[in-house]
């Protein structure tokens with residue numbers, strides 16, 4: 001029998017998949033994973049095992065895992081390796097992605113959307129983590145660079161529409177199925193990789209720590225990021241990614257009473273994120289944050305109220321469209337959830353049926369709040385649960401003293417002391433990346 005048993009019923013998963021794995025004895029062959037991968041992701045059914053050399057094509061999103069009713073598909077576990085590193089006395093540094101703070105409480109009997117950031121930091125410190133930083137800082141860095149890149153592309157009449165690049169599953173989707181659009185991807189690294197780079201190349205120097213002594217870990221809602229950190233051009237800045245579910249498991253195994261933990265704060269240097277950095281965790285958040293800063297770049301003024309609550313790009317709809325006029329520049333925007341809908345839009349762009357300047361794509365429906373590594377305590381993960389997680393991110397944004405990346409003191413300091421300005425040579429060196437045409441994966445012969 002082929003190594004992909006029952007591939008007519010369920011989605012094939014290779015043994016060396018860095019994001020997910022299947023536990024055979026738990027699989028009831030219900031076929032839900034296949035439906036998800038084919039439908040909202042538009043991956044399964046768009047390749048043929050006979051042509052790929054019997055390799056499954058996977059963008060790592062983990063949506064099959066979040067939907068599997070028996071937990072037969074799970075993330076590749078890395079938390080035990082992190083535990084080992086802590087035991088060895090390594091300098092373990094964590095960063096915590098936005099969507100984790102509004103979902104992990106569900107694992108401990110709390111309501112969906114409970115904001116638990118202080119407890120997360122306390123739990124990490126109890127486990128022996130030396131420094132804990134906020135990925136919203138990395139998200140702010142991303143916006144500093146990405147909005148600047150968008151304006152530069154418009155001014156230089158360079159390739160448009162520009163696509164966001166913070167979702168590694170989306171990036172891989174483009175690389176495999178639509179390499180003709182590689183130039184459209186923003187060259188910005190994702191927030192965790194920008195922050196990972198700053199931890200090993202900036203923080204380490206300031207603290208006089210050898211970067212090789214640091215074990216850098218990202219706590220994220222995402223299974224695709226397990227693959228992303230090992231991409232050849234990104235390797236080395238982050239050592240492990242663990243998901244929200246893995247972290248909850250780790251806490252339970254260590255008998256930490258998460259619900260009763262006091263709050264602790266993030267550590268200095270990458271302690272602060274703006275509200276705009278926080279809403280990266282939900283669909284439309286990257287777009288909204290980028291528009292806030294683009295407004296500042298083009299007008300020199302703080303964004304007006306309609307950009308601090310940009311309702312046209314909020315919500316769970318699979319495709320959201322908006323227009324924004326700043327000075328005499330008119331921007332046509334689209335926000336897409338799910339690579340299935342992205343495929344339809346890419347086809348329309350190819351056929352010149354639609355035009356956009358800037359497109360945000362997240363592989364998971366609703367964005368990272370619904371990531372493949374998020375809690376599965378309340379099944380199915382209904383729109384109500386997604387809305388509660390998302391509303392809490394908007395609430396954090398609303399209550400934040402800084403709402404836009406350039407108002408974040410930690411961002412001001414790192415540009416003053418290290419990066420100079422957005423799109424500077426130093427910024428390009430540490431915060432930007434390149435992409436690869438992977439379309440040959442669709443047409444390989446066995447063994448090659």
Ligand code: SF4
Pocket residue numbers: 009010011022026027028029030031032033034067068069070071072073
């Ligand atoms: S969804 Fe889970 S149980 Fe159903 S076929 Fe896929 S792996 Fe098996």
Ligand code: SF4
Pocket residue numbers: 011012013019020036037041043044057058059060061062063064065
């Ligand atoms: S992780 Fe995503 S792309 Fe990979 S098999 Fe699952 S649903 Fe399909």
Ligand code: SF4
Pocket residue numbers: 060061166167168169170221222223224225362363364367368369370371372
């Ligand atoms: S939407 Fe977020 S959680 Fe889902 S694959 Fe993309 S980055 Fe990961």
